[in-house]
Amino acid sequence: MPRDMTTDATKHDVTSPLSMLYHWEKERGDEVYLTQPVNGDYQSYTWTQVGNLARRIAYRLQELDLPPQSRIGIFSKNCAEWFIVDLGIMMAGHISVPIFSTAGADTIQYVLKHADVKLLFIGKLDNTTEQVAAVPDDYHTVAFPYPNLSTTQQWAEFIDCPAIDDSPVPDMDQTMTIIYTSGSTGQPKGVVHTYHSICWAAQRSLNQLKIDTSDRTLSYLPLAHITERVLVELSSFYSGGQIYFVESLDTFQRDVKACRPTLFISVPRLWTKFQMGVLAQMPQKKLNILLKIPILKGIVAKKIREGLGLNHARLWASGSAPLAPAVIEWFAKIGINISEGWGMTENSAYGTASVPFRHDKIGCIGKPYDGVDIRISDEGEIQVKAPCNMKEYYLEPEKTAEVFTDDGYLRTGDRGVMDDEGYVRITGRLKDIFKTAKGKYVAPAPIEAKFMENPLVEQVCVTGTNLPQPVALLVLSEEAQKQNKQEVQESLQRTLTNINSGLESHQVLDHVVIMQSEWTIENDLLTPTLKVKRHVLEERFHDVIQASYNSPVVRVA
Structure with a gap:
């Protein structure tokens, strides 16, 4: 209500x-x-x-x-x-x-x-x-x-x-x-x-x-x-x-x-x-x-x-x-x-x-x-109460009831932690967390942030529902696309190795896939606020995600 x-x-x-x-x-x-x-x-x-x-x-x-x-x-x-x-x-x-x-x-x-x-x-x-x-x-x-x-x-x-x-x-x-x-x-x-x-x-x-x-x-x-x-x-x-x-x-x-x-x-x-x-x-x-x-x-x-x-x-x-x-x-x-x-x-x-x-x-x-x-x-969800919370979802009382707790807090769907000074850190979206074939849950956001430390990477999505290990889909920057392919390959492989060294065994990425085309609003892979439409990406590139590769860094057409 x-x-x-x-x-x-x-x-x-x-x-x-x-x-x-x-x-x-x-x-x-x-x-x-x-x-x-x-x-x-x-x-x-x-x-x-x-x-x-x-x-x-x-x-x-x-x-x-x-x-x-x-x-x-x-x-x-x-x-x-x-x-x-x-x-x-x-x-x-x-x-x-x-x-x-x-x-x-x-x-x-x-x-x-x-x-x-x-x-x-x-x-x-x-x-x-x-x-x-x-x-x-x-x-x-x-x-x-x-x-x-x-x-x-x-x-x-x-x-x-x-x-x-x-x-x-x-x-x-x-x-x-x-x-x-x-x-x-x-x-x-x-x-x-x-x-x-x-x-x-x-x-x-x-x-x-x-x-x-x-x-x-x-x-x-x-x-x-x-x-x-x-x-x-x-x-x-x-x-x-x-x-x-x-x-x-x-x-x-x-x-x-x-x-x-x-x-x-x-x-x-x-x-x-x-x-x-x-x-x-x-x-x-x-x-x-x-x-x-x-x-x-x-x-x-x-x-x-x-x-x-x-x-x-x-x-x-x-x-x-x-x-x-x-x-x-x-x-x-x-x-x-x-x-x-x-x-x-x-x-x-x-x-x-x-x-x-x-x-x-x-x-x-x-x-x-x-x-x-x-x-x-207790589930790690950020919940918020303030006079600026919405009144309701228009004509959708059931969805309105679902998004509020019994004591009036808004369920945000974001997972997070709060430090001693009250600063909040987001650790991912509840709905973005996926389960691998091993039955282990993986939160993609922290891993994606690590990839963005490499200036060759412009867009990234870590996924892996029902896969033995997660994988990362990447879009290169314009500058990276002009560089020597072998040098780009080696840089991404170093990034992958460094990221994997800090992950738990079930989070370790099997490989990185370099996508050919940019993800945009026009091709329906970004929302109007430029967030990746993860579910659309996963559906459209299902075969790419599910495929097996011999190299840790691969390119797809």
Whole structure:
């Protein structure tokens, strides 16, 4: 059953995003809030302009005379209009339902039907023609002002109307949004958050991460995902800081440099990409030599940070999945101290954080945020209770009941341990642990992290259900693919030997398989938040995994 984690003491401490918008309109109306690049031209929106556009969205939605708390979809990559529409939906008294911009036809249709979405805003997408075609013809659709969007109404027409003349404030116990999990298995679940649950997290993040009006943040991770929604969009209403967007993947580096972010949040897959990009220009051996020369170390590190566009950042963060300690160590040497954090859609991405950065705690996901109670169950599961926990899974009371303990803790599905200082370390996912043919259980995550210490490795998945011994599937970095095959083979064999020497007998890897193609969202091997879809990988490459090989390191077509 749904559980209300709030108390009277906490409820009055949370302010709605709309109240904060009205505050900034009054106090700093002419100051720039959002910056959106369009064809290389950086278009700015002040707080007053954002408020006016949001009120026009609200006017149009009210004009439709929909039932209160109707579900309104947002299907787009990050852009200024995403924020504006979200505010307009709140003003009109409705519920936002984001859809990942990478979603395929099945997911699009499932979410629209399951949430009974009444109107869908559509913006920039990955495969615009195919994705828009997946939306049933009878849906009322509105296009954001970007090319090649065939919808019922265009943006210019939709906002060609008066603005509502009042400043509504929601009941904080009302549902604000339903966020469908990206999910690595099965159909996505609709996570229901009230204004209170999700805004409690966003508002408190200011103190935890020391965010204020001077901060600049780049919004580029999916807004349909909880982390970007809470720690970037919603927190910006409370901090009053500036938000910049990315025009396209091709302009990413340009747009990072235009933003000069002071707060930069990314995910493991992208941190690894950044690392590989640096090493493509400066081989590791040369970099190691330069970083050992005192007079050059600072200059080289600063030049790399400037090249990445991150030289103004004071806080670098990573979430969504564990980041290999070796990658964190590598970035620390160039002055980028990445603080890992942990959270879930179900708890508003507000669980733990390694802020401030501590070198001795690399490999941990940090300590619980203030107001968050974390415990480790007898089975080793991380369980969490806080006012930011979800209300329920939409229309799924049985799944809601399953995910909460009798005393109100959220079952996270993550295994972990906690040290004497309260720092938590994830040791794997309960559902990722597999049993070999010998009846022994293996947790893949720690072994995968060891492989990532080799800069030749860009992606890794350790598997082995019902095999005599586990195996590892690897994808090489671009740089590694250009190197001599024999040298790559020998390097991976050394890595395999070193890893195996520290494992228990039932964990020892039989061999490593080098895969030919990268795992991506497009080929359905990564979730929209760039986590490996382990079950899809195992199904698609079943024959490769089950095959016997004579060499410890093999390549497959």
